[in-house]
Amino acid sequence: MGSTATITAGHRISVLLLLAFFAALISITQAATNGGDLSVLNSLKDVWSNTPPNWVGGDPCGDNWDGIGCNGNRVTSITLSSTGLSGQLSGDIASLSELQILDLSYNKGLRGNLPQSIGNLRKLTNLILVGCRFSGPIPDSIGSLSRINTLSLNSNGFTGTIPPSIGNLASLYWLDLADNQLEGSIPISDGVTPGLDLLVNTKHFHFGKNQLTGSIPTKLFNSSMTLLHVLFDGNKLTGNIPPTLGQVSSLEVLRLDRNSLTGTVPRSFNNLASLTELSLSNNNLNGPFPNLTGTGVITTLDLSNNSFSSSNFPSWLSSMESLTTLMLENTQLQGPVPTGLFSLPNIQTVNLARNDLNGTLDIGPSHSSQLQLVDMQSNFISNYRQRPGANEVAIVLLRNPVCDETPNGPTPSYCIPPDRSSKYTTPPNNCVPGNCPSNKTASPNCACAFAYTGLLVFRAPSFSDLGNATIFTALQKSLMDSFRSNQLPVDAVQLSNPRKDSSEYLDIDLKVFPYGQDYFNRSGVSRIAFALSNQTFKPPGMFGPFFFLGDEYTHFDEGGSGSKKSASTGLIIGAAVGGTVLVLLVILAAVYAYGQKKKARKAAEQSHPFAHWDATENTGGFPQLKGARCFSFDELKKYTNSFSDANAIGSGGYGKVYRGVLPTGQLLAIKRAQRESMQGGLEFKTEIELLSRVHHKNVVSLVGFCFEQGEQMLIYEYVPNGTLSDALSGKSGISMEWTRRLKVAIGAARGLAYLHELADPPIIHRDIKSANILLDDRLIAKVADFGLSKPMSDSEKDHITTQVKGTMGYLDPEYYMTQQLTEKSDVYSFGVVLLEIVTGRRPIERGKYIVREIKMAMDKTKSLYNLQTVIDPAICNESLKGLDKFVDLALSCVHESGAERPSMGDVVKEIEFILQQAGLNPNADSVNTSGFYEEAEKGSPQHPYSKESFEYSGAFPPSKVEPQ
Known part of the structure; x- marks a missing residue:
């Protein structure tokens, strides 16, 4: 038998x-790929040179052709940036009827006209062709792309006029046609033909560095528009500045410099209360010097080289406390310069060259510590009063009497042109660079690799001190945070050689270094380039609007030249x-x-997934897992760069947490126990089996484990935006508006309800606190850290008698007194978290307990329950819809008797009701409830979800994020 x-x-x-x-x-x-889509890709392969070497066979979707993203058997994206493509864009591409993203940026070999048939791509949302060599007119059919939200055709050679049909693109968010050879007038609608004035939802008009002529139409701007950036610099525009610009109250950056505009500066500009950067330089503006007192948050003001009427120095400028850069060269100013100007707290650069200013220059005894440069060349300054401590300020008084009449002897420093160039380069990260081969570069982490390089160009930075390392460190951190949150295989970035070009743009050289190996694959380069070309990366607000020009990457490890293989x-x-x-x-x-x-x-x-399980331990056999895998120690060592300090992202009594990256680019959080906190083999196995059964979007997923070489490690999904605790304290830089707090609360509640009611067996977390609620790249809450969790067997449905463990301030007093653990113990802890969300305070601060403080302050007969003194100041000015019910719910959760507390299922239902009251969709995952993009005030953001930046719920295959 x-x-x-x-x-x-x-x-x-x-x-x-x-x-x-x-x-x-x-x-x-x-082939599995749709036959029509396959034919189009083969057509592109025939007309393009240097396509990826794996573009062979008959199934692009099934064979994962580089740069091709699919949904099922249909091609939905083509992203091939910086890969050295050359040739023309075939009209056959219009047959890709499901195509949503087309990004061919930074391929200088791509040339010729855009096909008229491109307008047939009716599902296209992102058309990005930055830094290629396309030419000819932009086809009018582009106005048929009804779903398009990002249209970036900048830095090409397009000619002809701006197609009026662009005015039909009601969903358009980002419009960038800069740095081409476009000519003619700016199109506006006339009742028959559309125009740009219809783009009331568009945030960005980027048309700089073209050859546009005629006047800026008055009808172009209206109060319904939500524009943030209007850039018409470097054209041939004439006529007056339209006063209707003052109706666009959302405007933050306005550049009309380097044109031939005439007339006066409209008084309506005083209505632009959000304006931070204004450049009207190098025009023929005349009339009285403008008074822009209403633009109280302006940081950069450049009115240089205009023909204003002669006037004394405007007194209102000395009250502009946000001002960092003042450029008034050749504006017919006369008289003395007020000392108070140099005491503005943020002022960095003052350029008043080529005017008729006179008297004594005195920057004052309390000049701003930020002040770097005062350029007063070619004026009539007769004396300079030197102040103690002013040696760090570069004073330039060439061609002034004070320098012309200097007696024989050493030339004063203020009569010598200063060297203002910046030699900044990202320093090594606590390491010593070695000698790299000539074709490789040392990264800030001192690893030799083939970097992906390019140029970051900032069109309107709000600072002028290019020697401030802190500013560039913030940009570097912002880049790395963005790359990590998008799970890109990046080990480090290096910034170098910041300088201003002739257009007053800030240029910075960028190098991006690969993670885990010394080169990028094609997928890695395309994804990094897409994050930059698609504006997924949001720089700190001080840098303003930007674009990226990537270099061709030639270091793919493909064992050949990359030439096509024949069928x-x-x-x-x-x-x-x-x-x-x-x-x-x-x-x-x-x-x-x-x-x-x-x-x-x-x-x-041989194929057992637990071949590395240490059988010498008393573990009770191999774990029975659902969806988790066993990693070897050597694998994790490789993924974390030998557990380097640079990859340490957290620590606690148990040990450290390290960031790791799989060869696929997936990010991991690796929790490595220190020796003294290790469990026995049986306990470790039980924890792994428990966590492997937990699968919910609001619970951090276990990816795998390691149990060899005396190590105990748990590998989780990487959750990039830190803890709720850090977000509420401001440590992470995330802006936690009331609606965001509600969204985080519902996510955490659903995760905990899942553990109690749907997990098999049910799980009591036992350590719910804000530090154990993590926020992912879309600020969706995930319950984490199950080190103290307890499963409930059928015999323990009422309670588990166990040693008391948890965190003071969150600990259920009933559990503490009886040592009887129930799900209601988690409910109590969650109630404390809800109060933390309202107050922004830790549960115990200066000996005061948050639960007691709320109960003492609360008066239900008064507005906001009389809690104004304890509500987090960060939200006290918001419309706190549902606050009363939210506080009622929190207090019901922290009832002294567990039997009186609601279940987590009931908590979820109540928060859903509160969300509906606040006008939010309780079933929407994303915290962005205001549309495809979310924008807020500018400043100096440290995080992509800060108030000063905007969230882009964009898409990069395969991890596509749909807008709410």
Whole structure:
């Protein structure tokens, strides 16, 4: 009987293998990818040179062609930035009817006209062709792309006029046609033909560095518009500045410099209360010097080289406390310069050259510590009063009487042109760079690698001190945070050589270094380039609008030049492989038929997912897991760069947490126990089995574990935006508005309800606190850290008698007194978290307990329950819809008697009701409830979800994020 079973098993396996072989042969001739999409990609392959080497075979979706993203069998994205493509964009691309993203940026070999048929891509949301060499007119059919939100055609050679049909793009958010050769007037609607005045939802008009002519139409701007950036610099525009610009109250950056505009500066500009950067330089503006007192938050003001009427220095400028850069060169100013100007707290640069200013220059005894440069060349300054401590300020008084009349002797420093160039380069990260081969570069982490390089260009930075390392450190951190949150395989970034170009743009050289190896693959480069070309990366607010010009990356490790392989070669290889496989299958079938039991057992042992499990420990056998895998110590060592300090992202009594990156680019959080906190093998196994059964979007997922070489490590999904605790304290830089807090609360509540009511077996977390609620890249809450968790067996449905563990301030007093643990103990802890969300305070601060403080202050007969003194100041000015019910819920959760507390399921329902009252969708995942983009005030953000930046719920395949 046993031998018959063995032969039967062997026969079955042989048959299965043969069937698999024939299925593989069939797949060679029968592709899974839609036939029409395959034909288009083959057409592109025929007209493009240097396509990726793996563009062979008949199944781009199934074979994961580089740069091709699919949904099922349909092509939805083509992202091939910086890969050296050359050729033209074939009109056949219009047949990709499901295409949503087309990004071919930074391929200087791409040239020719855009096909008229591109307007047939009706599902296209992102058309990004930055830094190529496309030419000819922009086809009018582009106005048919009704779903487009990002249209970036900048830095090409497009000619002709701006298509009026762009005015039809009601969903358009980002419009960048800068740095081309576009000419003619700015199109506006006339009742028959559309125009740009219809783009009331568009935030960005970037048209600089073209050859546009005529006046700026008065009708172009209106009060319904939500524009943030209007950039018409470097054109040939004439006529007056339209006063209707003052109706666009949302405007933050306005550049009209380097044109031929005339007339006066409109008084309506005083209505632009959000304006931070204004440049009207190098025009022919005239009339009285403007009074812009209403633009109280302005940081950069450049009115240089205009023909204003002669006037004394404007007194209102000395009250602009946000001002960092003042450029008034050649504006007919006269008289003395007020000392108070140099005491503005943020002032860095003052350029008053080529005017008629006179008297004594005195920057005052209390000049700003930020002050770097005062350029007063070619004026009539007769004296300079030097102040103690002013040596760090570069004073330039060339071609003034004070320098012309200097007696013989050493030339004063203020009569010598200063060297204002910046030599800044990102310093090494606590390491010493070694000698790299000539074709590699040392990263800030001192690893030699082939970096991806390019140029970051900032069109309107709000600072002028290019020697301030702190500013560039903030930019570097922002880049790394963005790359990590988007799970990109980046180890480090390096910034160098910041300088201003002739257009007053800030140029910075960027190098991006690969993680885990010394080169990027094509997917990695395309994803990094997409994050920059698609504006997924949001720099700190002080840097303003930017674009990126990537270099071609030539260091892909592909063992060849990357030239195309012919279809015949592919068939020959396929036939050869097929023949070889067939012979092997015959041999394998014979082997299986001979001694199947022994071979099956050996194969099972070799393929067992717990081959590294330390059997010497008293572990009770291998863990029975659902969806988690066993990692070797050597694998994790490689993924964390030998557990380097640079990858340490947290620590506690248990040990440290390290960031790791799989070869696929997936980010991991690796919790490595220190020796003294390790569990026994049986306890560790129990915890792994428990966590592997937990699968919910609001609970941090266990990816795997490691249990070898004396190590105990748990590998979780990486959650990039830190803890709720850090967000509420301001440590993480995340702006926690009331609506965001509600969204975080519902997410955490759902995660905890899942553990109590749907997990098998049910789980009591036992350490719910704000530090154990993590926020992902969209600020969706995830319950984390199950080190103290307890599963509930059928015999323990009422309670578990166990040693009291948890965190003071969150600990259920009933559990503390009785040592009887129930789900209601978690409910109590969650109630404390809810009060923390309202107050922004830790549970115990200066000996005061948050639960007691709320109860003492609360008066339900008064507005906001009389809690104004304890509500977090960060939200006290908001409309706190649902606050009363939220506080009622929190207090019901922290009831002294567990029996009186609601279940977590009831908590979820109540928060859902509060969300509905606040006008929010309780079933929307994203915290962004205001549309595809979310914008807020500018400043100096340290985080992409700070008030001063905006969230882009964009998409990069395969991790596409849909807007709410």
